[in-house]
Amino acid sequence: MAILRIDGAHILTMANGNTDIHDGWTLEAVDGEITYVGPLEDLDPAGDPDESIDASGCLVMPGFVNAHTHTAMTLFRGSAGDMELQPWLEEKIWPIEARLTDDDVYWGSMLGFAEMLLAGVTCVNDMYYLPRVGTRAAMDCGIRMCPSGVILGIVPNAEDMLAEALQFTAEFAARDDLCIHPMLAPHAPYTCPRELLEQVVETAVEMHVPIHIHLAETEDNVRWSLDNYGARPVQAMERIGLFDARVCAAHCVHLDETDIEIIAERGVGVAHCPGSNLKLASGMAPSQSLVQRGAHVGLGTDGCGSNNNLDLLEEARLAALISKVREDDPTAVPAETALCMATLGGARAVFLDDCVGSLEVGKRCDCIVVDLDAPHLFPRHSLVSHLIYSAHASDVRDTIVDGRVVVRNRVLQTLDLDETVARAQESAERLFA
Amino acid sequence: MAILRIDGAHILTMANGNTDIHDGWTLEAVDGEITYVGPLEDLDPAGDPDESIDASGCLVMPGFVNAHTHTAMTLFRGSAGDMELQPWLEEKIWPIEARLTDDDVYWGSMLGFAEMLLAGVTCVNDMYYLPRVGTRAAMDCGIRMCPSGVILGIVPNAEDMLAEALQFTAEFAARDDLCIHPMLAPHAPYTCPRELLEQVVETAVEMHVPIHIHLAETEDNVRWSLDNYGARPVQAMERIGLFDARVCAAHCVHLDETDIEIIAERGVGVAHCPGSNLKLASGMAPSQSLVQRGAHVGLGTDGCGSNNNLDLLEEARLAALISKVREDDPTAVPAETALCMATLGGARAVFLDDCVGSLEVGKRCDCIVVDLDAPHLFPRHSLVSHLIYSAHASDVRDTIVDGRVVVRNRVLQTLDLDETVARAQESAERLFA
Numbered sequence: 001m002a003i004l005r006i007d008g009a010h011i012l013t014m015a016n017g018n019t020d021i022h023d024g025w026t027l028e029a030v031d032g033e034i035t036y037v038g039p040l041e042d043l044d045p046a047g048d049p050d051e052s053i054d055a056s057g058c059l060v061m062p063g064f065v066n067a068h069t070h071t072a073m074t075l076f077r078g079s080a081g082d083m084e085l086q087p088w089l090e091e092k093i094w095p096i097e098a099r100l101t102d103d104d105v106y107w108g109s110m111l112g113f114a115e116m117l118l119a120g121v122t123c124v125n126d127m128y129y130l131p132r133v134g135t136r137a138a139m140d141c142g143i144r145m146c147p148s149g150v151i152l153g154i155v156p157n158a159e160d161m162l163a164e165a166l167q168f169t170a171e172f173a174a175r176d177d178l179c180i181h182p183m184l185a186p187h188a189p190y191t192c193p194r195e196l197l198e199q200v201v202e203t204a205v206e207m208h209v210p211i212h213i214h215l216a217e218t219e220d221n222v223r224w225s226l227d228n229y230g231a232r233p234v235q236a237m238e239r240i241g242l243f244d245a246r247v248c249a250a251h252c253v254h255l256d257e258t259d260i261e262i263i264a265e266r267g268v269g270v271a272h273c274p275g276s277n278l279k280l281a282s283g284m285a286p287s288q289s290l291v292q293r294g295a296h297v298g299l300g301t302d303g304c305g306s307n308n309n310l311d312l313l314e315e316a317r318l319a320a321l322i323s324k325v326r327e328d329d330p331t332a333v334p335a336e337t338a339l340c341m342a343t344l345g346g347a348r349a350v351f352l353d354d355c356v357g358s359l360e361v362g363k364r365c366d367c368i369v370v371d372l373d374a375p376h377l378f379p380r381h382s383l384v385s386h387l388i389y390s391a392h393a394s395d396v397r398d399t400i401v402d403g404r405v406v407v408r409n410r411v412l413q414t415l416d417l418d419e420t421v422a423r424a425q426e427s428a429e430r431l432f433a
Numbered sequence: 434m435a436i437l438r439i440d441g442a443h444i445l446t447m448a449n450g451n452t453d454i455h456d457g458w459t460l461e462a463v464d465g466e467i468t469y470v471g472p473l474e475d476l477d478p479a480g481d482p483d484e485s486i487d488a489s490g491c492l493v494m495p496g497f498v499n500a501h502t503h504t505a506m507t508l509f510r511g512s513a514g515d516m517e518l519q520p521w522l523e524e525k526i527w528p529i530e531a532r533l534t535d536d537d538v539y540w541g542s543m544l545g546f547a548e549m550l551l552a553g554v555t556c557v558n559d560m561y562y563l564p565r566v567g568t569r570a571a572m573d574c575g576i577r578m579c580p581s582g583v584i585l586g587i588v589p590n591a592e593d594m595l596a597e598a599l600q601f602t603a604e605f606a607a608r609d610d611l612c613i614h615p616m617l618a619p620h621a622p623y624t625c626p627r628e629l630l631e632q633v634v635e636t637a638v639e640m641h642v643p644i645h646i647h648l649a650e651t652e653d654n655v656r657w658s659l660d661n662y663g664a665r666p667v668q669a670m671e672r673i674g675l676f677d678a679r680v681c682a683a684h685c686v687h688l689d690e691t692d693i694e695i696i697a698e699r700g701v702g703v704a705h706c707p708g709s710n711l712k713l714a715s716g717m718a719p720s721q722s723l724v725q726r727g728a729h730v731g732l733g734t735d736g737c738g739s740n741n742n743l744d745l746l747e748e749a750r751l752a753a754l755i756s757k758v759r760e761d762d763p764t765a766v767p768a769e770t771a772l773c774m775a776t777l778g779g780a781r782a783v784f785l786d787d788c789v790g791s792l793e794v795g796k797r798c799d800c801i802v803v804d805l806d807a808p809h810l811f812p813r814h815s816l817v818s819h820l821i822y823s824a825h826a827s828d829v830r831d832t833i834v835d836g837r838v839v840v841r842n843r844v845l846q847t848l849d850l851d852e853t854v855a856r857a858q859e860s861a862e863r864l865f866a
Contacts, residue, residue: 074812076814077809077814078812078813078814078816078819079814079815081768081815081818081822082763082767082768083763083764084763084764085763088763111808111811114808115807115808115809118808119809275754278757279754279757280757280763281757281761281762281763283758284758307822308822309809311809318754320515320712321708322711324712324713325710325711325717327714330712332714334514334515335514373854374548375544375547375551375850375854376510376552376742378507378510378544378858379507379508379510379511379544379860379861380511380858380861381509381510381511381512381513381861381865382512385510385511385514385515386511389511389514389712389742390741392825392826392827393825394827417808420808421811424811424812425812425813427812428811428812432814
């Protein structure tokens with residue numbers, strides 16, 4: 001039995017999306033499961049802690065959920081910025097992705113996980129090539145992951161890709177690993193023919209795994225869908241039965257009222273990616289309307305090719321800021337809503353809210369300790385406002401995943417950062433040579 | 434004679450806005466003036482350095498210029514977010530500002546300067562009450578400042594306010610301090626009657642000091658100007674001769690083509706404040722068009738009441754990101770342009786580009802050392818892209834103002850951070866009690 005204790009903290013549990021903060025509380029976890037959150041005096045300890053964290057004066061809160069990314073694409077960070085989407089993909093990204101080795105994906109993933117863990121991301125929903133390799137990296141460094149092998153229906157090796165993705169997901173679904181939660185990832189409606197999508201839905205329902213897909217990211221996507229399905233992307237997908245499976249849809253930028261209604265009513269998870277959507281000039285998603293209708297909205301960084309970082313706190317800030325100008329309303333997506341998106345909202349969007357996203361007894365212990373000593377976090381009018389509008393990723397001091405301390409005092413405990421950086425740099429140099 | 438040497442760095446001089454990076458260069462400054470930037474082997478040293486910085490593997494670049502803020506408003510950080518502008522001002526800000534003491538402004542300013550220096554801001558253009566107090570704080574901690582006492586023409590004590598501001602500016606203009614560059618700050622066209630503005634212009638020209646003013650921040654500002662001057666804000670100010678003085682105009686969100694032409698032709702400095710403009714739902718400024726027309730565009734954080742931090746790197750990222758979606762063009766405001774805005778562009782916007790903004794022989798030595806070790810700065814495809822799209826304020830390791838090391842290894846050398854935080858917290862608690 002492994003006991004973790006965190007004492008003396010301001011604790012934000014995010015239970016039911018509530019952002020109240022409790023001072024001087026204690027958290028206990030046994031074998032990775034939260035067994036107590038509350039005042040120290042009411043704790044009936046499970047035993048002497050094996051691992052103990054003094055969080056006096058710090059904030060303890062749920063770890064961030066990165067609801068959409070392609071982690072190994074850290075290798076592409078800064079390789080080709082400020083470009084149009086199609087030339088960027090066709091000239092810069094695809095030719096190099098075709099040459100990726102296992103080593104590239106492993107060290108690219110490790111570099112991304114290192115960055116995320118240091119920034120307080122405890123759970124990541126990932127769609128990429130060679131999912132076995134990325135998953136091995138996640139298990140090695142101890143981040144919670146929803147892995148999926150990307151499925152493209154319009155490439156020469158489509159059948160192999162599908163078979164490999166299905167086999168990977170079946171295998172990991174059967175394992176019932178506490179930290180690996182596989183999905184199936186048809187890339188997008190415009191890259192996966194209808195029959196393929198229907199087959200994926202059927203398999204996802206059979207395997208009890210969710211689907212991870214790009215949806216309504218650009219105006220081009222909408223035009224394509226109108227041309228090919230006679231309906232906008234969300235409505236087209238509703239019509240072919242996609243939402244009979246649990247679906248986490250990344251982007252959802254271009255939605256009309258009917259689309260928003262469908263997303264809310266069918267329980268579709270939304271991975272809102274404001275940074276990527278701005279950088280690629282895709283647009284600003286109607287996250288305020290989605291939240292108001294009760295949709296489950298989380299946040300994603302997207303891949304480092306188009307962001308260019310994996311900082312979920314920055315995504316939360318962007319979500320709050322751009323909604324105000326999009327809606328012409330400074331009260332849109334307030335700090336509390338953005339913070340919920342970054343944690344419980346993300347857990348809901350990836351269908352893990354019975355497991356993580358808030359600090360409640362019975363859930364797995366994914367949490368972070370935020371150092372509140374920096375001048376940009378004073379004076380202390382509102383910690384929630386400070387988190388969203390002023391905190392930096394570097395204010396995260398400790399990161400705990402499934403009860404395991406993976407970052408302590410800003411140092412990664414589960415991977416060698418120097419080796420990771422060096423190996424990722426080597427891969428990048430070889431790929432771009 | 435005080436000699437500073439920085440060795441072994443990647444140096445980005447930003448001379449003429451060029452963002453090339455030179456590896457393994459050396460910088461020397463004597464009594465605060467840059468005497469050498471170039472390869473070590475070509476240096477003819479002025480003598481043994483009194484202060485020496487090993488910047489091996491780091492990036493050395495000009496410090497950031499915060500071209501528009503109200504520093505002491507750090508006391509308001511997080512006190513009232515996610516609100517409409519008018520109720521925010523009328524219910525939350527103005528009643529408290531009316532009670533500000535010297536101590537409040539001093540410690541509020543110190544807290545803001547601490548945050549800025551740690552984040553690599555070396556020069557700040559400040560408009561606020563009790564300018565003598567804020568300036569004393571700047572001199573105590575060693576940040577470069579363009580101070581000005583705000584002038585409001587529509588308050589009961591308008592005459593006193595004007596007299597105090599004029600006297601302050603006259604006094605500091607006469608001092609010719611190397612680090613204090615006073616301005617005159619009529620708040621905005623809608624708060625300063627025409628006669629007052631004309632008087633300020635005349636005085637500014639006589640004193641050889643620039644003017645710092647809010648301009649075209651909101652749609653309401655435009656309506657007010659059309660109603661009262663029969664012209665949009667920039668055109669109205671052109672008509673009354675405001676630009677006969679050198680003017681740094683904050684915000685400039687709502688501009689038409691004629692406005693942009695006037696700004697470019699009259700050499701008006703623009704302090705673009707994307708974070709504040711998003712948070713208050715003011716809009717997105719046409720910074721891409723301004724730059725294309727040759728206007729001098731810098732970046733400002735605005736006050737912490739409406740931002741809520743003083744992180745200029747974040748403003749640079751926002752400037753790059755929002756321009757892409759505003760222009761529907763992912764190539765708008767590329768990383769190089771945003772980085773120039775944050776440094777040389779800001780120096781131009783506050784009329785200090787003969788003094789700072791780039792690392793060139795003869796300029797004052799305001800520079801920062803950026804630690805490049807963090808995983809979010811790998812792989813090394815493009816450092817300029819990494820700075821704008823991925824770096825954190827916390828990557829700044831050392832900050833040098835006028836040849837003086839004010840931050841070393843992320844520790845402030847010129848102020849007691851614990852005392853500053855405690856005194857600012859006390860002020861905030863008293864003001865908001």
